[in-house]
Structure formats: structure tokens, C-alpha cells
Amino acid sequence: MKFAGLLSLLAATSCLAAQEYGVSVEKDGSVRENCVSFWERANGREGKYSILSAGDRKGLTSTGVIYVKVDDKLDASLRAEGTEVAVEIVYYDGAPGSFNVFYDSTDPAILRIRTQPGAWKVPEGGKVTLKGDGQWKSVVLPLPMFNFRSNRLNGADLRIDFVGKAKSAAAIAAVKLKKQTPSAAK
Numbered sequence: 001m002k003f004a005g006l007l008s009l010l011a012a013t014s015c016l017a018a019q020e021y022g023v024s025v026e027k028d029g030s031v032r033e034n035c036v037s038f039w040e041r042a043n044g045r046e047g048k049y050s051i052l053s054a055g056d057r058k059g060l061t062s063t064g065v066i067y068v069k070v071d072d073k074l075d076a077s078l079r080a081e082g083t084e085v086a087v088e089i090v091y092y093d094g095a096p097g098s099f100n101v102f103y104d105s106t107d108p109a110i111l112r113i114r115t116q117p118g119a120w121k122v123p124e125g126g127k128v129t130l131k132g133d134g135q136w137k138s139v140v141l142p143l144p145m146f147n148f149r150s151n152r153l154n155g156a157d158l159r160i161d162f163v164g165k166a167k168s169a170a171a172i173a174a175v176k177l178k179k180q181t182p183s184a185a186k
Contacts, residue, residue: 016077022176023068024090025051025058035074036177039067039156052171054092057136059171067156068175075148075157083179086142087123087158090174096132097164104152105145118145119152130166136173142180 015021015035023036029051031038038049038060052061060066078085089101105121112120123141148157162170 015071016073020176020178021070021074022088022174024174024176025060025172027056027058029058031060035071036175037069038175039069052092052094052169054094054134054171055136057092057173059090059092059173061168061171062162063167064162066160066162066172067154068158068160069151069155070148070157070177072149074177075146078146078148078177078179081179084142084144085146086140086178086180088138088140088174088176088178089128089160089172090136090138090176091128092169092171092173093130093133093135093137094169094171095165096130097162097166097170098127098129099163099166099170100161101126101128101141102153102159102161103143104147104150104157105143106147107145113152116152118147119150121145130170132165132169140178 021035023031023033023038026032049060049062051058101123102120105118107121108117110118110121123143125141128139151157153159160172
């Protein structure tokens with residue numbers, strides 16, 4: 001038992017020592033995580049995840065929603081540094097439609113749920129329009145006032161909602177958190 005606890009501590013330490021944090025789908029379909037993970041709701045109401053292959057890449061797809069969790073230790077470390085954060089999403093534009101990004105924040109002006117100010121914030125540029133051109137693309141969205149320790153998006157910290165035909169033909173290859181200096185985030 002002590003050995004397993006030591007491994008968990010070493011994994012958490014190496015996660016925090018990394019320069020890049022994120023989750024990605026590898027070419028073989030496996031998922032690589034570093035302080036960030038894909039998360040599927042236990043009751044499965046949001047749809048089943050699967051792997052979509054397109055060109056030389058693979059990505060996670062869903063019938064509606066992909067959830068992302070951020071390790072609470074990473075959240076604490078980023079806050080202690082006073083770091084601003086952005087999220088880079090690498091996605092497959094397989095059909096016309098869009099996806100919307102939501103995240104948990106400390107912004108008191110966000111009152112989508114009155115008893116949970118800050119939950120369900122939409123970042124600037126958080127509605128990403130898809131053309132259906134069959135290309136892999138990426139978007140970087142700033143996440144001001146992030147709050148990854150409370151998991152108020154149905155248990156997750158970030159949520160990606162597919163809309164329209166994107167529900168069956170779009171995929172997410174990676175979700176990466178990027179540190180920004182406060183001046184770069186403005």
C-alpha cells in the first residue's frame with residue numbers, strides 16, 4: 001500500500017513539473033494524459049465516446065458532449081504562480097456545425113446557475129464554427145478566472161458540446177492547457 005502511495009505521489013509531482021499539460025489521442029487510439037483527462041459521465045446520458053480516424057490522426061468523438069477534468073493539484077499550482085491559462089483544442093472539422101466550449105470560473109458575473117456563480121463560463125471565441133472541410137485544426141481560447149478545482153460542469157472542468165452534424169463527424173484529438181503571462185492573455 002505504501003508503494004502505491006509513493007507511485008501516486010511521483011506521478012503527481014511529474015505531472016506538475018511538466019511544461020505542457022493536456023490530454024490527447026495517440027495514433028494507435030490510446031489516450032495520453034498529463035494532469036488533464038477526458039471524463040465520461042457515469043450515467044452515460046451525454047453519449048458514448050469513440051475514436052474517429054481521419055487522415056494521419058485520431059480523435060475522440062461523441063454523440064454530443066466531451067468532458068475534460070483538470071487535476072486539482074495543477075489548478076492549485078497554476079493559481080499559486082498567478083498564471084493565466086488558455087486552452088488549445090485540436091479538432092477534426094468533419095461536418096458543418098459547431099462546438100461550444102464551457103469552463104468553470106470564479107467570475108461572479110456568470111450566473112447560469114444562480115447558486116454557482118462562475119460555472120458554465122464561455123471563453124471569448126468559445127463557439128467554434130465548423131465548415132466540414134475534412135481538416136485537422138486548432139483553436140486557442142483564453143480562460144480568464146479559471147477554477148478547475150470545483151468540477152461544476154456535471155463533474156468536469158471543461159465541456160465541449162457538439163452541435164448539428166458535428167455530433168457524428170467531428171472529433172477532438174487534444175485538449176492542452178497553456179500557461180500565459182498576464183500581458184499575453186490580454
